[in-house]
Amino acid sequence: MENILDLLDYLWREHRGKLIGVSLGLIFGLLTAIWGFGKALFIGLCVALGYLIGHRLDQGRGWQGIWKRFFGDRW
Numbered sequence: 001m002e003n004i005l006d007l008l009d010y011l012w013r014e015h016r017g018k019l020i021g022v023s024l025g026l027i028f029g030l031l032t033a034i035w036g037f038g039k040a041l042f043i044g045l046c047v048a049l050g051y052l053i054g055h056r057l058d059q060g061r062g063w064q065g066i067w068k069r070f071f072g073d074r075w
Contacts, residue, residue: 031044
């Protein structure tokens with residue numbers, strides 16, 4: 001068990017981008033196999049949009065900036 005944790009720690013420190021990319025590719029591939037390409041793409045876009053909104057909120061920009069960016073002064 002300790003060897004697996006050491007391996008995961010090494011992979012996370014030295015190959016973080018590759019590990020995240022492979023994980024996302026695996027998840028997208030599974031979603032595509034289960035639900036089809038269109039639904040998997042929609043889920044991926046929803047996740048990306050959620051990440052971007054959460055990132056802006058973490059930076060302290062608030063909802064007003066997000067709302068104005070998407071809808072402008074129309075609303």
